[in-house]
Every structure is written in structure tokens, then in C-alpha cells.
Amino acid sequence: MPEFTIDADIRRASTLPANFYTDEQFFNMSRERIFTLSWHLVGTQDEVRNLKPVTLLEDFLDEPLLLVENKGAIKCFSNVCTHRGKILVDEPCLAGLIRCGYHGRRFSLDGKFVSMPEFEGVENFPSVADDLPQIPLERWGRFLFSSISPAAPLNEFLGPVAASIDINEYSDARLVSNKLYSIDAHWALYCENYLEGFHIPFVHHSLNKVVDYGTYSTDLYRYSSVQTGYEPDGTLAGTYLFIFPNLMFNFYPWGISVNIVRPVSSSSSVIEYFTYVSDDSKFGSGAGADLERVELEDEAVVESVQHGIRSRFYDRGRYSPSKEKGTHHFHRLIAEFLG
Ligand code: FES
Ligand SMILES: [Fe+2]
Structure with a gap:
């Protein structure tokens, strides 16, 4: 049995051990214990x-x-x-x-x-x-x-945010693209990078100019989390909903970008992007303007982590209590599902 205990107190907690990502046994265990139970x-x-x-x-x-x-x-x-x-x-x-x-x-x-x-x-x-x-x-x-055998109804996976987002507003949004990105990294490394805005000033220099890093916030729910970013003038830049274990709904003033992280092997994944536009006049501006560039920057850093965690000298790290709440919550859910 895996000993994946993540302390509930982020100030005391350490991240998942490196073998969660590198050991084939845990990759296969995730299939039956996480993915068959989720939506x-x-x-x-x-x-x-x-x-x-x-x-x-x-x-x-x-x-x-x-x-x-x-x-x-x-x-x-x-x-x-x-x-x-x-x-x-x-x-x-x-x-x-x-x-x-x-x-x-x-x-x-x-x-x-x-x-x-x-x-x-x-x-x-x-x-x-x-x-x-x-x-x-x-x-x-x-x-x-x-879902094959859902651990809870979809509503509980979405969390209370589902009620605060008027999803029907996007009923007629046009699907403008459906892209696949192959990445040489474990699916969870891609997700946990998505779950923190901590890296924005270091990794995404162009995005850092349109999102006010100081006002970036994360709200946690049972199986989901929501990150909210504002532009420097205070207007909403984006609402980023993560649904455990691998689904991302990104709401922008122009529409939605939906990402599915599809595990392929313990060291490769496919990220599927669906882009829906509801307001053409705003498409191409703000935080969701250059998704391709941001995606490639994320892929490069996540692939570097994939390489790094295989090191004999790396096992677990610690969390920033103010900036890595979403990643900590995600690791806690993985530990819970793997039992
Ligand atoms: S497998 Fe369908 S009728 Fe035989
Ligand atoms: Fe990123």
C-alpha cells in the first residue's frame, strides 16, 4: 500500500513523493482508483x-x-x-x-x-x-x-462555483478550435502546475503583464478549486476552474477554454484544448489572448520537472502557504483516492 500522506496543514505538509510520478505501479493504480471514480x-x-x-x-x-x-x-x-x-x-x-x-x-x-x-x-x-x-x-x-463509478454526483465534483457561473451563457459559444498537445510528463505534474499562479512571474513574462499577480486568489472546494485573476485595472482577467483529477474550465471575457489532461504513460500525456468563443469583439485580448504561448511555456517547465523528479537526490518538497494551496489540495485528493 502506498504511504501517500499529505498533512492537512499546509505549513507542515510535504509534497507527494517522487515515486508517485515515476513508479508504473502508481500510474496503473491511479487508473482504477482515481479515474474510474471521477467525471x-x-x-x-x-x-x-x-x-x-x-x-x-x-x-x-x-x-x-x-x-x-x-x-x-x-x-x-x-x-x-x-x-x-x-x-x-x-x-x-x-x-x-x-x-x-x-x-x-x-x-x-x-x-x-x-x-x-x-x-x-x-x-x-x-x-x-x-x-x-x-x-x-x-x-x-x-x-x-x-463516469464509470462516480465517487460523488457531478454537482459535488463541480462544487458551489457551478452555481455562481452562468454556464448557459456559453450555450451558443462557437467551438473555434480543438487542439492536442503531447507532453513528456506525468499527468499530475501538468495539473499541479496549472493549480498555482506562483510561477506566473517567473515562467510567463507576457501573461504577467496582463494579470495582477498580487490579487490572484484560490478557493478550494471538495473536488474542485477556482483561481481568479484580475487585470492591473481591476477587471476580471480569468476564472480557472479545476475539476479533480484532470479537467480545466477557463472562463475569459471572450468565452471558455476547456482542457483535458489525458494520461498516456507515467512519463507522457496529451493535453486536449477546446476553445469556445462567445464574444468575438473581446477574443484575442487579455489573459486568454495568447494561450498557445502560455501552453508552451507551461509544457517546457513541466517537462523539466519530469526530468528533475527522477533524480536520486529529490524526493519531496514543501509548499508556499499563500501560493500553493491549490497544489496542496490536489495532492491531498490524490492521497485520499489512492487510499
Ligand atoms: S458480438 Fe454482437 S451479435 Fe455477436
Ligand atoms: Fe502556467
């Missing part, structure tokens, strides 16, 4: 017309799911045939029934077994085990989240 973004409501296959956290959980829109309601099912396991739906499509392309088993849009050729005489058939398992699906505004 993952699987798309937006407007993208789902009838049948849409999605993969829950590609390269890591790799769970094939099927979003089914029927008369305006969206449900989520396993996308694996209950006969011999073929993937049922490969491409988004319109259909009144789901039919397996291997031996013709059919399911209703409610995931119920409908029919199967050549099964006369099979005992206790069909049973509920022949229906498609339904998977938890919840919605925040237009955003759809799914």
Missing part, C-alpha cells in the same frame, strides 16, 4: 444526434461508450455488444435501433435487448445481462460528463 467530459449536447460513439479518456481508460439521443433526452450506454463483445457503433449515425454488425443482435435506443438470430433453445435467455449496461451521464450547461 470525464464526453462532449456537448449539441453534438449528439441520435447515436454517437465516444471513448472515455482515450489512451488511458479507453472505455467504449455510446451516447444515445432519443426525443431530446441523452443517455449513455456501453458500446460493447453483450454477445461476444464487438463494438456496436463505430461512427455517429441515425437509426431507430442499434444492430450489432457481427451476428445481428439488436437493441432498442433504451439499451434493451430486442432480438437475436439463431438463439432458439438457449436457456434463461434473454435476461437483463443481455441488455446494454447504462453508464452515468450528467450535464452542466451544454457539457456532458460521464
